Amino acid sequence: MLKKTKKDLVHDTDNQTGFEEEDQQPEVIYHEHSHRKSVFFGTILAVVLAIGLSMMSGSxxxxxxxxxxxxxxxxxxxxxxxxxxxxxxxxxxxxxxxxxxxxxxxxxxxxxxxxxxxxxxxxxxxxxxxxxxxxxxxxxxxxxxxxxxxxxxxxxxxxxxxxxxxxxxxxxxxxxxxxxxxxxxxxxxxxxxxxx
Amino acid sequence: MKKIIKFVWALFFYIFLFPVTILVIVFGPLMTFTDLLDVYKLGAPRLGMGLGVIAFLGFILFLSMKYHSLSWIYRKFPVLLPFFQMCFVSFIVMDLSLTFANLWADRMIIGKTAAIGLSVLTILVGRAFLSYWYYKYPISYKMVR
CATH class of the missing domain: 2.60.60 (Lipoxygenase-1)
Structure with missing residues (x-):
């Protein structure tokens, strides 16, 4: 348990140095992270589909x-x-x-x-x-x-x-x-x- | 110094990237839907926005949600976050649906009935996904202030 807390602390200090600041901010709405994740995976899906379709149909x-x-x-x-x-x-x-x-x-x-x-x-x-x-x-x-x-x-x-x-x-x-x-x-x- | 860079980047983001992105993401699904109706009504294909462009817009949207310095608008109007997410998912679904329509109207790879079936199925699956999503992750404000 103590180990985990220590690890978290290290992780937090790491975050402060980088651009990953969002973890320290409170969520604006409930499930904000999930909504954001769906946008991320939607983007990945769109890229994969775009590549797949362009190989199939071309221009x-x-x-x-x-x-x-x-x-x-x-x-x-x-x-x-x-x-x-x-x-x-x-x-x-x-x-x-x-x-x-x-x-x-x-x-x-x-x-x-x-x-x-x-x-x-x-x-x-x-x-x-x-x-x-x-x-x-x-x-x-x-x-x-x-x-x-x-x-x-x-x-x-x-x-x-x-x-x-x-x-x-x-x-x-x-x-x-x-x-x-x-x-x-x-x-x-x-x-x-x-x-x- | 870091703060200034962040501020300038946020300013650039909110002036040049974000407004256009949001405009396209919000109205894109509607425009694509009218294109879809046109394809079946006129039998002539329509070029959609393209999934590559949608992916790029999605990336900008994701940036605005991920970084605190860019998420000012969601702290002001929290409901915009799930709203833009919903529009973005709809946009992908509509564009896929239009792709199936074009497979019939432009390339004649599939028949009209199959194309209509696939288009409707895509929209229904997308709609069902959104229903499931908001059932699992309901939209509700956090009373922080």
Whole structure:
């Protein structure tokens, strides 16, 4: 018993020298230490989960710098809604048409479209086989989901440019591929969508 | 000298780190929940805050609770300590729930039903954990003064 008290005393003097001052302070509320501990373990859990999830899902950064990923045009690890650039730049890419092969689910496929640099409310029109599916779509950093038939030809037509060109990214979640593209005013990019 | 350093650090902490952290921790769960609803309503994924950022915010919160020189706010308003803890746990739960939603909306690894099931289950488990926690460690003031 006496030994224990001695040990505690030594421990207390140790604490005074270091930053561990909290033990000498009375608790503000009951179970303060427990509440604090839960925050600590929550932080550890979040770190572990963050590392685990990033290994599982990744992001565009696993393919190189923002400049490289956008210049390469096609990315397999971009998460929908990711914005490699925060200002109105696009690695100098030019308008391009793509052929897309998707594993369709019952003749339909999902297409996600978003603004991959600064959100400046550029407007586009989405046409499927020449027929307008969305008369006006304001591009945002948050992706918009569009259901498209497979096979089909999807055209993204530029309606309004708020400066810096209309740059956007299109992702087909069925085959997890993202295409970085730009479109001019009243011009169009086509995506020829074919089933696997 | 040590006291001055502590005071300056506390001042820096309360001016630059703490307000932003608390703002995000308190409103983060709500914002993530609206994002979660959007994902299922629109079928389009939403990027959450990310667990890495949440872990960083949690670390700052933990510092504020651990060190006496930084815990001034809890001595003034003791109820904030369990409140921030509750918000922080909810934030982790909501972000996990959103991750499951994105597994469907963005990556199509799981089906919509499975994603909704996992999202709801995550929130329920988180809620049950908080109920258990406050049953085990009830919030009550200490009458020190």
């Amino acid at each position: 565009y950064t696993s393919e190189g710098s923002a400049e490289e990923v956008v210049a390469n045009r096609i990315s397999k690890s971009t998460l929908a809604g990711e914005t490699p650039f925060t200002d109105e730049t696009n690695a100098g890419i030019t308008a391009k048409d793509f052929e897309v092969t998707v594993g369709d689910s019952g003749g339909d496929a999902k297409m996600l479209i978003w603004d991959f640099n600064s959100e400046d409310n550029d407007e586009v029109q989405i046409l499927v086989n020449g027929q307008p599916l969305k008369e006006k779509l304001i591009l945002a950093n948050n992706p918009a989901a569009i259901s498209i038939p497979v096979p089909s030809t999807v055209t993204v037509k530029g309606l309004k440019d708020q400066g810096g060109g209309i740059s956007y990214a299109v992702k087909f979640p069925n085959d997890k591929v993202t295409y970085y593209n730009v479109v001019g005013m009243n011009a169009g990019n086509t995506y020829t969508v074919r089933p696997l």
